[in-house]
Amino acid sequence: MMYYSRLRMASVIGVCLIGLALCLPNFIRQPSPSLPWRQIHLGLDLRGGSYLLLQVDMASVTADRLRGLQDETRQTLLKAGLGYRNLATGAHEVTFTPRTPDETQPDLKALRAMPMNAPGEFEVKQGENGQIAITLSADAARQRAYDAVTQSIEIVRRRIDATGAIDPEITRQGEDRIIVELPGISDPERVKNLLGTTAKMTFHLVADSAIGSAVPPAGVEMLPMSSGQGTLPVFSHVDVDGADLTNASASIDQQSGEWAVNFTFDSTGAQEFGDVTRTNVGKRFAIVLDNKVIEAPVIRTAITGGNGQITGGFSAQQATDIALLLRAGALPAPLNVIEQRSIGPSLGADSIRAGGYSLAAGFVLVIAFMALFYGRFGWYANIALLANLVLMTAILSLFEATLTLPGMAGMLLTLGMAVDANILINERIREEVARGRSALQAMQAGFERATATIVDSNATALLAHVMLFVFGTGPVRGFALTITIGIVTTLFTTLLLSRMLMVRWYARTRPSTLPV
Amino acid sequence: MMFDRPLLRFVPRGTKINFMRGRFIGLATSAVLSIASLILFFHPGLTLGLDFRGGIVVEARTQGPADFNVIRAALASEHVSAAGVQSFGGPDDVLIRLDTPPDSEPDHEARTQAMVDSVRHAIATLPGAQVLRADAVGASVSKELFRNGMLALGISLLMILAYIWFRFEWEFAVSAVVTLVLDLTKAIGFLVITHFEFDLVMVAAILTILGYSTNDKVVVYDRVRENLRKYRTMPLAELIDLSINETLSRTLGTSCTVFLAALPLALFGGASLSGFAWVMLFGIVVGTSSSIFIAAPLLLLMGEKRLRRDARPPTRP
Numbered sequence: 001m002m003y004y005s006r007l008r009m010a011s012v013i014g015v016c017l018i019g020l021a022l023c024l025p026n027f028i029r030q031p032s033p034s035l036p037w038r039q040i041h042l043g044l045d046l047r048g049g050s051y052l053l054l055q056v057d058m059a060s061v062t063a064d065r066l067r068g069l070q071d072e073t074r075q076t077l078l079k080a081g082l083g084y085r086n087l088a089t090g091a092h093e094v095t096f097t098p099r100t101p102d103e104t105q106p107d108l109k110a111l112r113a114m115p116m117n118a119p120g121e122f123e124v125k126q127g128e129n130g131q132i133a134i135t136l137s138a139d140a141a142r143q144r145a146y147d148a149v150t151q152s153i154e155i156v157r158r159r160i161d162a163t164g165a166i167d168p169e170i171t172r173q174g175e176d177r178i179i180v181e182l183p184g185i186s187d188p189e190r191v192k193n194l195l196g197t198t199a200k201m202t203f204h205l206v207a208d209s210a211i212g213s214a215v216p217p218a219g220v221e222m223l224p225m226s227s228g229q230g231t232l233p234v235f236s237h238v239d240v241d242g243a244d245l246t247n248a249s250a251s252i253d254q255q256s257g258e259w260a261v262n263f264t265f266d267s268t269g270a271q272e273f274g275d276v277t278r279t280n281v282g283k284r285f286a287i288v289l290d291n292k293v294i295e296a297p298v299i300r301t302a303i304t305g306g307n308g309q310i311t312g313g314f315s316a317q318q319a320t321d322i323a324l325l326l327r328a329g330a331l332p333a334p335l336n337v338i339e340q341r342s343i344g345p346s347l348g349a350d351s352i353r354a355g356g357y358s359l360a361a362g363f364v365l366v367i368a369f370m371a372l373f374y375g376r377f378g379w380y381a382n383i384a385l386l387a388n389l390v391l392m393t394a395i396l397s398l399f400e401a402t403l404t405l406p407g408m409a410g411m412l413l414t415l416g417m418a419v420d421a422n423i424l425i426n427e428r429i430r431e432e433v434a435r436g437r438s439a440l441q442a443m444q445a446g447f448e449r450a451t452a453t454i455v456d457s458n459a460t461a462l463l464a465h466v467m468l469f470v471f472g473t474g475p476v477r478g479f480a481l482t483i484t485i486g487i488v489t490t491l492f493t494t495l496l497l498s499r500m501l502m503v504r505w506y507a508r509t510r511p512s513t514l515p516v
Numbered sequence: 517m518m519f520d521r522p523l524l525r526f527v528p529r530g531t532k533i534n535f536m537r538g539r540f541i542g543l544a545t546s547a548v549l550s551i552a553s554l555i556l557f558f559h560p561g562l563t564l565g566l567d568f569r570g571g572i573v574v575e576a577r578t579q580g581p582a583d584f585n586v587i588r589a590a591l592a593s594e595h596v597s598a599a600g601v602q603s604f605g606g607p608d609d610v611l612i613r614l615d616t617p618p619d620s621e622p623d624h625e626a627r628t629q630a631m632v633d634s635v636r637h638a639i640a641t642l643p644g645a646q647v648l649r650a651d652a653v654g655a656s657v658s659k660e661l662f663r664n665g666m667l668a669l670g671i672s673l674l675m676i677l678a679y680i681w682f683r684f685e686w687e688f689a690v691s692a693v694v695t696l697v698l699d700l701t702k703a704i705g706f707l708v709i710t711h712f713e714f715d716l717v718m719v720a721a722i723l724t725i726l727g728y729s730t731n732d733k734v735v736v737y738d739r740v741r742e743n744l745r746k747y748r749t750m751p752l753a754e755l756i757d758l759s760i761n762e763t764l765s766r767t768l769g770t771s772c773t774v775f776l777a778a779l780p781l782a783l784f785g786g787a788s789l790s791g792f793a794w795v796m797l798f799g800i801v802v803g804t805s806s807s808i809f810i811a812a813p814l815l816l817l818m819g820e821k822r823l824r825r826d827a828r829p830p831t832r833p
Contacts, residue, residue: 192629339657343649357780366776372523374522413724427769452738460679460734467723471667476717
């Protein structure tokens with residue numbers, strides 16, 4: 001207890017020096033790019049910016065898959081020469097009634113041979129009253145949801161990068177959510193609009209014969225015009241898919257002077273586009289974006305180069321955004337913004353100032369208290385406190401943690417609590433002195449007895465804050481993280497550093513009485 | 517050397533205060549305060565913050581003192597109705613609150629988001645006004661945040677119980693957790709009275725004061741356990757008193773440093789942190805006094821038979 005080997009002292013001092021070095025990146029510029037340079041990031045509440053929580057519309061992912069499955073079922077049965085009645089989709093399944101009960105076995109056999117997107121994706125079974133149900137499995141649904149979110153994150157990232165946002169953070173949260181953090185963007189309206197669009201572009205032939213009929217015939221859908229005026233009947237069959245685009249850009253059309261979006265297909269898309277336009281010269285071809293018809297021009301000649309242009313009475317911003325969305329690709333499912341928090345830059349600056357001053361004032365008060373009430377050993381505790389602050393900053397930098405306002409409060413409270421361990425040791429030494437122990441014995445007993453208490457009291461605090469970190473969300477996690485780190489650094493600085501200072505002082509002066 | 521010896525002393529050396537004599541007064545006071553807090557909790561209840569209530573809050577700064585009528589007119593022209601407009605902080609700061617559409621309606625999330633944008637547009641029409649902060653929390657998220665917050669609270673209490681149980685006898689664990697629950701109810705009462713908004717940051721504050729309070733109890737209990745081994749025949753009441761007196765100067769010293777650390781935050785920490793810091797300050801006072809006046813008497817009540825089987829009967833003063 002009362003002896004520190006050279007090695008032990010060197011390691012304690014070494015840790016403090018390394019801590020000091022790790023703090024540097026927060027205060028000076030990186031001298032050379034080859035040096036590892038990790039620093040604390042300021043949270044959105046301190047630097048200003050926006051936080052968006054997006055939820056992927058899973059119901060629509062499942063609905064999409066079921067629609068496809070219903071289509072495949074129809075095709076499969078037709079190909080096998082089997083009949084069906086009441087083909088319908090439910091929440092998780094496609095159902096139909098076989099033409100005759102004899103066809104049940106051939107139906108099952110044909111349907112079980114349908115290709116699956118994943119092993120065990122669906123199950124074909126005969127239900128009550130002779131119906132056959134093709135049910136999507138829960139596991140496959142989960143996998144599909146997971147994939148949809150992964151894919152969405154990628155597209156969200158591309159779209160946000162295209163807006164020129166600096167350091168956006170896009171992370172998955174839970175099963176079906178995406179967190180988007182945009183430092184410096186305090187009005188997220190444009191980003192929200194960009195993310196709120198699925199941007200699924202498809203090309204369909206217009207069913208001119210159905211114009212004016214109230215109920216569209218089978219295989220034809222009535223789609224609204226994007227201008228908001230009227231509807232247009234188009235064939236449901238997708239002739240060309242916008243997923244085959246390689247590039248899109250906005251420009252002013254030379255002839256009309258209107259804003260237009262130019263796009264280029266890849267080889268598959270160009271081939272399809274060429275084929276369709278060649279065989280349908282003179283017919284109208286509808287360009288559909290997110291189930292709205294943007295325009296439906298008449299095909300004058302076959303378009304074989306794979307280049308096209310859309311003009312739909314766009315404004316400059318609309319044309320730019322559509323081009324951006326087409327380049328970034330379509331989302332697999334709609335995204336809903338379910339939480340939004342944005343902080344203007346001036347409020348962040350106010351918070352830093354208020355938080356910083358309070359932190360400094362609290363620190364000074366604690367130091368003064370320790371100096372007044374504990375004298376020399378109080379100053380040692382203060383040195384340990386300073387080292388504690390340095391080490392906390394170092395570990396937070398090492399993790400590249402994000403410092404939030406509650407996190408700052410956490411740091412301050414840790415410093416307040418950190419001296420507790422020193423107070424415990426000092427009070428214990430005082431008690432032992434009062435019992436008539438010698439200086440050496442009193443210090444020894446003080447360290448020994450206080451250590452158990454220090455470990456116990458910090459362990460409970462550690463437990464509480466680890467829980468808070470695990471179950472907390474947002475700002476609370478930052479708070480819990482700083483306190484958790486603070487408890488670890490507190491144990492180091494009090495059990496090793498301040499004790500070392502006291503022991504070294506004793507070894508140097510060999511006092512007969514202690515300054516307690 | 518001038519800084520060698522301590523200049524001040526907190527508690528005179530060797531106090532012999534008979535805390536256990538006042539144990540019933542302490543318990544009764546605590547019970548009354550906690551029951552009052554529970555009544556306050558049900559009526560009028562906590563002021564839920566945005567995190568748990570859901571809704572929209574926009575903080576804006578206008579050029580010169582805010583004119584509510586102008587702001588309301590601007591909001592009305594953007595078709596934002598039923599907005600609460602109130603002053604906040606300085607004379608040029610306003611707070612605009614809106615309820616989100618009920619989550620039974622379709623598209624309620626999209627409509628919530630559209631409402632925030634409308635408020636922004638309205639503020640943009642006022643000359644020189646800027647949006648300081650705009651938050652919108654949908655109904656589903658707020659329910660989830662609330663559940664997570666409560667889960668964190670509950671699990672922390674259980675972990676504390678488990679740890680103290682593991683390190684001490686069960687009498688210690690139970691009296692510590694009962695005391696913590698009493699502390700918790702008082703903190704809630706404090707929130708109701710002060711109208712501080714109960715949100716995620718407040719959950720963090722409450723967990724911190726629970727952690728602090730536990731810390732304080734562990735130190736006293738630790739001494740009780742040590743003295744139980746040291747003084748084999750001392751009656752429990754006397755032994756607990758001795759333990760409290762021995763640790764008194766540490767208890768008060770630590771409370772003081774944490775209090776001093778949090779005080780500037782409460783006074784100058786700005787709107788978002790001062791509520792948090794006031795709850796901390798309250799919690800420090802409650803947590804420190806409950807170690808002495810609640811946790812220790814509870815331990816005495818529960819442990820009188822069990823912890824001290826071989827003791828002589830307590831001497832009546």
